[in-house]
Amino acid sequence: MPVRFTRLFALAALATVAAMMATAARAEKKYDPGASDTEIKVGNIMPYSGPASSYGVIGKAEAAYFNKINAEGGINGRKINFISYDDAYSPPKAIEQARKLVESDEVLLIFQPLGTPSNSAIEKYMNAKKVPQLFVASGGTKFGDPKHFPWSMGWQPNYQSEGHIYAKYIREHYPNSKIAVFWQNDDAGKDQFKGLKDGLGDKAGMIIADKSYEVSDPSIDSQIVALHDSGADIFFSWAAPKGSAQAIRKVGELGWKPTFFLANTATSVAAVLKPAGLENSKGIISTAYLKDPTDPTWKDDPGTKGWLDFMDKYYPDGDKTNANNVYGYVLAQNMVQVLKQCGDELTRENVMKQAANIKNFSTDMMLPGIKVNTSPDDFFPIEQMQLMKFDGEAWRLFGDVIDGEVH
Structure with a gap:
């Protein structure tokens, strides 16, 4: 066999072997603890x-x-x-x-x-x-x-995105209101409060009162009474389901009728609104990014x-x-x-x-x-939400999807 052809044959053989090795590498399974073939x-x-x-x-x-x-x-x-x-x-x-x-x-x-x-x-x-x-x-x-x-x-x-979304809505629809905030004393509550303040920007002075609570607190009545007495006409509840249900019920008992905003994490009809009383929950505004099975729209x-x-x-x-x-x-x-x-x-x-x-x-x-x-470099999977209002029976979406991206 001529030398030139021998070289070509050898090169072809090497290329074939390289391709086979690459295929084998691609087909190779890689596992860390917790994973196997089954x-x-x-x-x-x-x-x-x-x-x-x-x-x-x-x-x-x-x-x-x-x-x-x-x-x-x-x-x-x-x-x-x-x-x-x-x-x-x-x-x-x-x-x-x-x-x-x-x-x-x-x-x-x-x-x-x-x-x-x-x-x-x-x-x-x-x-x-x-x-x-x-x-x-x-x-x-x-x-x-x-x-x-x-x-x-x-x-x-994230909670700051949610706060930005509410702030956009308030700036547009309630620019002269006074806001009272009830928040959970942990990183979640602090994040939410920061998002609202940052979103309000030069209107952050609208927040005239705030009270925090611990998730383990048996009662939050004194905080809600103090916020009611502040004279605010917008009320925010950023609390876990139990605290939110207590806040909704207490606002109802006081006969207070603020524009009421409720954290997205506490919007369950079954776990929050029913225990708080559906009549007390009527008119509450929150946000959604998932379909609500109680909404007749779906x-x-x-x-x-x-x-x-x-x-x-x-x-x-x-x-x-x-x-x-x-x-x-x-x-x-x-x-x-x-x-x-x-x-x-x-x-x-x-x-x-x-x-x-x-x-x-x-x-x-x-x-x-x-x-x-x-x-x-973006570990925030979802940053859009849509506003919704509870009509006494179900949540109803309104407005457009709003972007609350945090920079």
Whole structure:
């Protein structure tokens, strides 16, 4: 064989071997603890007991959705093993459960741990261990800081964005009002209050009174009476479900009729408005980014029908008037999307890489126009919301989708 052809043959052979090696490398599966050919271990921490126990249904809805995915064959053939523990909304307990999930159960990631105090308590640990603390169930702005905490990411609109959205509405419609604010004395309440003040800008002087409370407080009556006596005609309640229900009831008992704004995290008809009294709740304004199953607007909506079918089949004892069950369903859908994007590279690093590369993701229970978008330097997946008002029976959306982006 002539030398030239021998060289060409050798080069062709080398190219073939290189191509085969590249194909093999692409086909190679990569796993970190918590992942295998058959299983993906996903950890979770929820307040199934304690002062924020009404949020516990979120974990149950997520478990039900993962059961649905598993019944349909899993993700790329792998079943989700969802391990969920109770922290009773206690930061020390949250640390204990996070350690158990990472060091004993060896989960691939911790998904949707709930509450600003609990997530604040475990954030440094999760980042030191380089384990994803993904789609945190809190609107705390601190969970969108990839520079300092690259392993932690929120999901829902952050509290400052929500405050900006209310401020835009107030500046336009109530420019001469006086505002009283009731807020939770933790990072969540401080974030929300800051968002409102920043959004009001040169109108921040409209806030004439504020009172805080502790989630563990048995009663908040004295704070509401003081805010009523301030002479304000706009009232903000930024509190967990129990505190919000108490505030709504007390405002009603006082015969106070302010323009009432309620935190998005406390809008459940079942968990907040019914206990507070539906008549007391009439006229309250809040925000939404998910469809509310009690809103007649969505009665014939295919997405809502699909959610109702899911509830009937996989979570039959779940309350269909509780918006937290929609929240858990949508979050689980987004988690599944990230795991699908991971393909066969189920490493903790790739989970965060894919979570930071979500483009215009939406699900059938998100409001039209609301999209999930992330990038390596944008860990705030949703920053738009729409205003809604409670009519005594259901929440009714009004106005356009508003962007509350925090710069």
